[in-house]
Amino acid sequence: VGAQTTVKISEPEDEVIISKHIYGHFSEHLGRCIYDGLYVGQESAIPNQDGVRSDIIDALIDLKIPNLRWPGGCFADTYHWKDGVGPREDRPTMVNRWWGGVTEDNSFGTHDFLNLCETLGAEPYLAANVGSSSVQEFTEYVEYVLHKGGSPMAEWRKEHGREKPWAVKYWGVGNEMWGCGGNMTAEHYANVYRQYATFMTDWTNSDGLFRIASGANVDDYHWTEVLMRDIPKSLIEGVALHSYSFVEWNEKGSSVDYSEEQYFSTMKTALMMDELIVNHTAIMDKYDPENEIALVVDEWGGWYEVMEGTNPGFLYQQNTMRDAMIAGTTLNIFNNHADRVKMANLAQTVNVLQAVVLTEGEKMLLTPTYHVMKMYNVHQDATLLPVSFDGPTYEFEGESLPAISASASKNKDGEVHVSLVNIDAHKSHTVNLSVEQFGAKNLTGTILSSKDLQDHNSFESPEMIAPKELKSIKVKKGVVEIELPPFSVLVLKAE
Ligand code: AHR
Numbered sequence: 001v002g003a004q005t006t007v008k009i010s011e012p013e014d015e016v017i018i019s020k021h022i023y024g025h026f027s028e029h030l031g032r033c034i035y036d037g038l039y040v041g042q043e044s045a046i047p048n049q050d051g052v053r054s055d056i057i058d059a060l061i062d063l064k065i066p067n068l069r070w071p072g073g074c075f076a077d078t079y080h081w082k083d084g085v086g087p088r089e090d091r092p093t094m095v096n097r098w099w100g101g102v103t104e105d106n107s108f109g110t111h112d113f114l115n116l117c118e119t120l121g122a123e124p125y126l127a128a129n130v131g132s133s134s135v136q137e138f139t140e141y142v143e144y145v146l147h148k149g150g151s152p153m154a155e156w157r158k159e160h161g162r163e164k165p166w167a168v169k170y171w172g173v174g175n176e177m178w179g180c181g182g183n184m185t186a187e188h189y190a191n192v193y194r195q196y197a198t199f200m201t202d203w204t205n206s207d208g209l210f211r212i213a214s215g216a217n218v219d220d221y222h223w224t225e226v227l228m229r230d231i232p233k234s235l236i237e238g239v240a241l242h243s244y245s246f247v248e249w250n251e252k253g254s255s256v257d258y259s260e261e262q263y264f265s266t267m268k269t270a271l272m273m274d275e276l277i278v279n280h281t282a283i284m285d286k287y288d289p290e291n292e293i294a295l296v297v298d299e300w301g302g303w304y305e306v307m308e309g310t311n312p313g314f315l316y317q318q319n320t321m322r323d324a325m326i327a328g329t330t331l332n333i334f335n336n337h338a339d340r341v342k343m344a345n346l347a348q349t350v351n352v353l354q355a356v357v358l359t360e361g362e363k364m365l366l367t368p369t370y371h372v373m374k375m376y377n378v379h380q381d382a383t384l385l386p387v388s389f390d391g392p393t394y395e396f397e398g399e400s401l402p403a404i405s406a407s408a409s410k411n412k413d414g415e416v417h418v419s420l421v422n423i424d425a426h427k428s429h430t431v432n433l434s435v436e437q438f439g440a441k442n443l444t445g446t447i448l449s450s451k452d453l454q455d456h457n458s459f460e461s462p463e464m465i466a467p468k469e470l471k472s473i474k475v476k477k478g479v480v481e482i483e484l485p486p487f488s489v490l491v492l493k494a495e
Helices: 056-064 073-079 108-119 135-146 152-159 186-198 221-230 259-288 321-336 368-379
Strands: 004-009 024-026 067-070 123-128 170-173 210-217 238-245 294-302 341-345 359-360 363-366 383-385 395-398 399-401 404-410 417-424 429-434 442-449 468-470 481-482 488-494
Touching: 004 404, 004 417, 024 294, 056 108, 056 359, 056 363, 056 368, 067 108, 067 170, 067 341, 067 359, 108 123, 108 135, 108 481, 123 135, 135 152, 135 186, 186 210, 186 221, 210 221, 210 294, 221 238, 221 259, 221 294, 238 259, 238 341, 259 294, 259 321, 259 395, 259 399, 321 368, 321 404, 321 417, 321 488, 368 404, 368 417, 368 442, 368 488, 404 429, 417 429, 417 481, 481 488
Parallel strands: 004 429, 024 067, 024 341, 067 123, 123 170, 170 210, 210 238, 238 294, 294 341
Antiparallel strands: 359 363, 383 404, 395 399, 404 417, 417 488, 429 481, 442 468, 442 488
């Protein structure tokens, strides 16, 4: 058993809302994320709504998925949207050059995606092609999706069966433009961005567009500096950032059979997210002291070797308690930086990287990451409450990491939620939480823990890891004493 830690939760000086969009997801045309994942087609024996699996739809609605980014990733800058609209039998095929070289038949296209978002009650985030597109193709896409009628693209949309425009606010102007999006320099991309953004119009004149510039790779601070310096504020609403967690980029290791050393390294990269946000934010503050441009972490999550026997280009991996630790700590980091981080997207929803859902034929399972995302959805659109504590460390072979991570919020009904993570692989730690100032009468909680770090849900045992309710937690003189087992996530509710 480890140390005792007192976590202090304060009333905020300035109100910061934790945007629900921090809890966003990302689905790329990659491996079995869309095809043989989300989308099985109308003819499938697997129950579906317009070709999308009904069990996944239910799971994502339950998760309160706020937004979904699509169609990439690297795929986005190879994607020609016109190939994915109109009668399926007339749609051309293409080769998915980044992901396994498989044939993409374009059977899941823009209508399917945007209709799915409506079903899910999630806002679509379209990552549109810049790298191999043109300003014309791009702006026609905006017109096709958003124009009410009387324009060539709106009429074409209507011919394809959709009368009303969709409500699409979030638009990514390319993806990873420093790499698969075109290997551009920051200076070149900033100019390209200005050109594309100039011709983007909010045809519906509703909520306005939210244009997101393709952002830095991890700690490429020069990238953020150039975009912030060279793009006029009138043309941009968000700057992205991508950062994955892994053991080592060139030796990622198994997603299931990993050592403690590999776990420790993975958590080191995951916790780096805090430093990355602080440093990118400092640059943004310099050019945007009014805090009008959002930092959008539109790709994050754990990345390991693919499961044995699967296509290396499909990025299919298992999801263990290590992933629950990544999710819990990363979401706490996002919550605590909610003044600048207004949106984030976990990579990726189904069967790819740190997925929330895995499928095998007609079977589907929810991963530990799904459970953490669901436990944390109580923070969506709640007011951030600052937390402070001097916590214990998790030691491994002479190195140390903070063992405890925490964030807290108060929702519109006055309920306070505190999410706590203990990443220590061996020790429990006790947290003393002062809840007196909130006048909490009733305290309940949900915990996710397991016997072994490598534990995961499999198709043979799909509910091995599931959250457990903690009822009637005792409050003594306004303080709650709670034990966090090794590698566990806990969300408390005080009302
Ligand atoms: O999520 C997988 C890939 O990672 C995305 O396609 C790309 O944007 C990133 O490099």
